[in-house]
Amino acid sequence: MKRCLSGAGLGLLIIALAAPFSIANERFTLWEDFGGEFATLPPSWVVDDVNSDGHAWTPWDFGGARGGCGLRHFTSSVQPADDWVFTGALNLTPAEACTLYFKTRVTSAGQPHKLAVWIGQTQNPAGMTTMLFSDQTLAFETPQDMALPFSVGSPGTYYVGFHCTSDPGMLALFLDQVGLAVPEPDLMATLQLDREIYDGSTIYAPGDPVKGMVLVANMGPSPVTINSKLTVGHEPDPNAVLSYLVNGPSGEVPFVMKVKPVEPEPGDFVTLNTGDRVHKYYDLSLGFDFTAPGDYFIEAVYWNPYPDGGGTAWIGRLVSTPAMITVEVPVGRAGE
Numbered sequence: 112m113k114r115c116l117s118g119a120g121l122g123l124l125i126i127a128l129a130a131p132f133s134i135a136n137e138r139f140t141l142w143e144d145f146g147g148e149f150a151t152l153p154p155s156w157v158v159d160d161v162n163s164d165g166h167a168w169t170p171w172d173f174g175g176a177r178g179g180c181g182l183r184h185f186t187s188s189v190q191p192a193d194d195w196v197f198t199g200a201l202n203l204t205p206a207e208a209c210t211l212y213f214k215t216r217v218t219s220a221g222q223p224h225k226l227a228v229w230i231g232q233t234q235n236p237a238g239m240t241t242m243l244f245s246d247q248t249l250a251f252e253t254p255q256d257m258a259l260p261f262s263v264g265s266p267g268t269y270y271v272g273f274h275c276t277s278d279p280g281m282l283a284l285f286l287d288q289v290g291l292a293v294p295e296p297d298l299m300a301t302l303q304l305d306r307e308i309y310d311g312s313t314i315y316a317p318g319d320p321v322k323g324m325v326l327v328a329n330m331g332p333s334p335v336t337i338n339s340k341l342t343v344g345h346e347p348d349p350n351a352v353l354s355y356l357v358n359g360p361s362g363e364v365p366f367v368m369k370v371k372p373v374e375p376e377p378g379d380f381v382t383l384n385t386g387d388r389v390h391k392y393y394d395l396s397l398g399f400d401f402t403a404p405g406d407y408f409i410e411a412v413y414w415n416p417y418p419d420g421g422g423t424a425w426i427g428r429l430v431s432t433p434a435m436i437t438v439e440v441p442v443g444r445a446g447e
């Protein structure tokens with residue numbers, strides 16, 4: 112019997128990730144974006160066209176997030192959808208704080224879709240026992256980030272199922288970047304700003320360069336292979352391994368630098384033993400405007416969605432503790 116566990120120890124929360132200031136360090140035990148150039152369904156995933164009408168979840172080269180690849184359900188013009196796609200096996204630890212992420216969008220806000228997300232222990236509709244998410248009027252035309260916190264009560268193998276029940280004639284529903292994250296206790300990102308390092312100060316004049324050193328370190332007992340190609344962009348650009356979140360006196364500070372996405376090569380992955388770290392020194396004022404007087408809070412985000420050739424690379428997201436600076440007009444220049 113299916114049940115919704117929202118009141119039974121399973122929290123449900125949908126948050127927009129445009130400003131993920133509250134996200135903790137997390138490691139992805141599943142990260143699937145369905146291919147870079149051509150969309151593919153992972154071998155362990157299963158599509159079920161329950162009503163056998165030929166309209167089913169299908170790998171699709173356009174309409175997803177990074178590179179366009181994702182899954183698409185194009186509705187029938189005559190009957191409602193009844194279509195599942197199931198992830199491969201997920202080994203979950205009881206009581207561990209898990210977060211299921213995915214992106215979704217529709218072709219037209221005027222033609223909303225119906226989507227529910229379930230979890231269960233067999234890879235078929237009858238095995239889906241716990242509802243994690245239900246939106247019967249999905250109407251975003253640009254991909255929206257969904258984040259569903261949950262935990263399970265017993266150990267074992269689980270599957271997540273995405274169930275589309277959209278009305279006929281609604282055009283397409285898209286699904287992309289499906290991830291399962293758990294807390295990351297061992298890796299950490301830290302941000303140190305130049306003036307604090309050299310002068311012990313957090314005060315900058317309007318227009319001063321603001322340079323920062325980001326360190327990604329392994330503080331855990333076991334070696335971890337990470338992507339050391341610290342390409343810089345702006346959260347939530349999925350191609351930027353390193354990005355910054357800046358909140359200034361008027362709110363989030365826009366990022367104005369254009370960064371060409373670069374995917375890592377095998378040699379970009381390095382193994383960090385206990386205490387090892389990689390770093391990047393970056394002039395944040397190349398991308399952010401620090402001219403308005405006031406306090407700025409800056410976080411560095413390290414995000415690696417790329418597997419390495421051996422399939423052992425760490426995939427996940429680290430967010431530094433915020434660094435704070437104050438931009439103020441120097442004494443004697445106030446009347447200029």
Ligand SMILES: [Ca+2]
Nearest residue numbers: 160164166194
């Ligand atoms: Ca169908």
